[in-house]
């Protein structure tokens with residue numbers, strides 16, 4: 001096998017990389033497009049397949065576009081900035097069509113892709129690495145590598161997050177708690193940026209003073225800190241933190257899960273509410289599983305009382321406080337739905353179950369939902385593969401798909417969010 005070779009890209013794989021064939025083997029070629037003729041260099045293996053890098057696009061696709069960000073394709077955050085919008089949007093929508101077909105719903109009515117604009121992502125989980133001279137790199141991982149790409153800009157993040165890059169680098173350079181590796185989660189709330197720093201060293205008094213001064217200078221109401229994967233503690237709090245869900249103000253815990261953009265959240269909430277039956281009996285109850293800080297619970301509470309189940313204690317506390325203060329019909333409960341899923345007799349109470357599990361899906365809960373015969377389920381998924389596995393159980397149990405909405409929550413990435421309404 002020579003080092004340089006010419007290949008034709010046949011298709012895009014699930015992760016958004018071009019796929020070519022070489023002597024019967026699959027070759028992954030990032031940042032290429034179907035139909036392109038490419039001069040490539042083999043760079044190693046990827047599972048049973050080969051990995052390669054495109055050195056030259058010999059015959060570009062008519063759908064090739066100039067990328068929106070100077071860090072493309074080196075940054076691992078975006079995979080598909082080089083593709084025209086129409087085929088990109090159809091490829092994303094097809095992910096949901098294929099997932100549902102694999103599950104046993106080949107005729108599912110899949111809506112067009114709901115879009116989220118560039119420069120609107122309000123949640124960033126940035127990697128940090130201290131290098132020579134104490135300089136700190138801040139950004140996403142380089143494509144296919146654990147190295148941190150020091151970002152100067154980003155085409156998907158809200159500019160208010162990008163404006164913090166330089167000041168954060170300067171702060172972290174002086175912060176002894178960051179020895180080598182860490183992360184910074186920035187959630188843009190209605191009260192301003194909410195920052196959670198994770199570092200590999202202890203945060204001593206001088207470090208806390210630096211964080212408090214940084215919060216004051218940059219209008220950040222709260223900075224939380226954690227050592228490694230440990231629990232977060234508030235290091236500086238200069239004011240309240242809040243975000244509204246369905247008109248109810250919630251103070252989410254540091255680093256809390258947030259739907260990635262306001263437009264994405266609106267599309268998901270809209271599809272969930274549209275999936276409810278037109279008429280609900282007066283005493284109907286909805287279960288909201290994997291409720292987080294209440295993105296769906298509070299909008300759902302406008303239609304019926306809601307029992308919100310969530311595994312993270314801090315989120316349950318935030319939900320309880322917000323529901324109590326607003327007098328909302330939301331009753332939160334802490335429950336680990338992997339270890340202790342809701343049982344069929346507990347599910348009898350609910351006319352509708354909304355579930356929004358993490359990336360791995362709801363493997364423990366789904367069979368019990370199917371066995372309980374819940375009349376309607378609205379499944380919010382960030383992983384078509386897990387959705388296909390879980391939905392297969394519903395297909396076997398006689399459910400049908402009433403509506404399916406793909407949401408491009410993670411613009412230019414291969415990830416897809418979906419809302420699927422099942423009934424029987």
Ligand SMILES: C[S@@+](CC[C@H](N)C(=O)[O-])C[C@H]1O[C@@H](n2cnc3c(N)ncnc32)[C@H](O)[C@@H]1O
Nearest residue numbers: 290291292295310311312336337338356357358
């Ligand atoms: C995709 S988020 C959805 C949150 C919320 N529905 C929203 O839209 O903001 C998944 C949620 O599931 C929670 N979670 C993860 N594993 C869990 C488990 N085993 N049991 C219960 N909740 C879990 C996470 O803490 C997170 O809040």
